[in-house]
Amino acid sequence: MSAFLDISHIDMVFPTPTGDFTALKGVDLQIKKGEFVSLIGHSGCGKSTVLNVVAGLYQATTGGVILNNREVREPGPERAVVFQNHSLLPWLTSYQNVELAVKQVFGNKMNKAETKEWIEHNLKLVHMDHAMHKRPNEISGGMKQRVGIARALAMQPEVLLMDEPFGALDALTRAHMQDSLMEIQNELNNTVIMITHDVDEAVLLSDRIVMMTNGPSATIGEILDVELERPRDRLSLAKDIEYNRLRAEVLTFLYEKQRKVENISSKKTATTAKKATA
Numbered sequence: 470m471s472a473f474l475d476i477s478h479i480d481m482v483f484p485t486p487t488g489d490f491t492a493l494k495g496v497d498l499q500i501k502k503g504e505f506v507s508l509i510g511h512s513g514c515g516k517s518t519v520l521n522v523v524a525g526l527y528q529a530t531t532g533g534v535i536l537n538n539r540e541v542r543e544p545g546p547e548r549a550v551v552f553q554n555h556s557l558l559p560w561l562t563s564y565q566n567v568e569l570a571v572k573q574v575f576g577n578k579m580n581k582a583e584t585k586e587w588i589e590h591n592l593k594l595v596h597m598d599h600a601m602h603k604r605p606n607e608i609s610g611g612m613k614q615r616v617g618i619a620r621a622l623a624m625q626p627e628v629l630l631m632d633e634p635f636g637a638l639d640a641l642t643r644a645h646m647q648d649s650l651m652e653i654q655n656e657l658n659n660t661v662i663m664i665t666h667d668v669d670e671a672v673l674l675s676d677r678i679v680m681m682t683n684g685p686s687a688t689i690g691e692i693l694d695v696e697l698e699r700p701r702d703r704l705s706l707a708k709d710i711e712y713n714r715l716r717a718e719v720l721t722f723l724y725e726k727q728r729k730v731e732n733i734s735s736k737k738t739a740t741t742a743k744k745a746t747a
């Protein structure tokens with residue numbers, strides 16, 4: 470049976486003033502419907518590039534993406550994206566921000582009452598119904614991210630693409646958001662690709678963790694299956710042997726197998742040079 474989302478043999482070459490730069494080489498990943506997949510890797514390895522190709526914002530140099538038997542060629546509402554920094558329109562309330570997306574996707578397929586009910590339902594899912602008539606500057610960073618997620622969910626996308634959605638939040642808010650996302654996931658069973666730098670977040674939320682090698686010519690290094698029972702609870706998992714084994718696997722990949730050697734050696738060279746001139 471073919472995959473729901475098939476990322477097939479992607480190469481991505483960017484033209485730059487100093488010549489072509491191969492960001493991705495042979496990225497190949499098949500994702501099942503309802504699967505939650507995290508992409509993890511060092512800064513600059515190409516995670517956002519993979520996500521942008523799936524979003525249809527970039528066209529791969531070779532290879533391509535097939536979603537539900539259709540080739541991805543451009544952005545579309547069936548692939549909603551949540552960015553690290555919310556992208557809400559500042560002059561609209563939370564309700565109106567979600568409404569804009571709902572109207573774009575559903576047009577006149579929903580009547581006025583249905584539209585209102587649907588918007589409120591999605592804001593309720595992210596626990597933002599109490600502040601739906603506030604504008605972005607009247608709510609906190611975490612609340613803005615919740616509205617961004619509600620807006621994405623309200624589009625009923627086939628795939629939810631999240632680029633470090635909680636990266637700008639403090640640790641406690643982040644933990645709340647992860648718990649909310651797990652609750653929503655339990656209810657809706659979305660297909661999700663999420664970029665993260667946070668090893669605990671990846672293990673807690675994912676069905677699979679896709680670990681990318683360092684660029685240039687970055688590709689998928691290893692894939693880790695996370696078969697921890699759901700619902701997952703961060704406190705009990707903290708002492709769970711399997712959780713800690715998975716965590717250690719990701720850490721080993723990042724800091725042993727894919728250690729950013731060039732940075733360390735260039736720092737060393739700089740330090741040695743400094744010492745030599747001192």
Ligand SMILES: Nc1ncnc2c1ncn2[C@@H]1O[C@H](COP(=O)(O)OP(=O)(O)OP(=O)(O)O)[C@@H](O)[C@H]1O
Nearest residue numbers: 483485490492511512513514515516517518519684
């Ligand atoms: N439009 C572009 N033109 C040229 N090079 C690009 C372009 N977009 C990305 N790159 C390069 O491709 C590589 C991968 O970038 P990308 O943003 O996908 O990495 P990332 O893993 O998402 O990084 P981070 O974790 O820091 O967000 C980087 O070296 C980046 O400089």
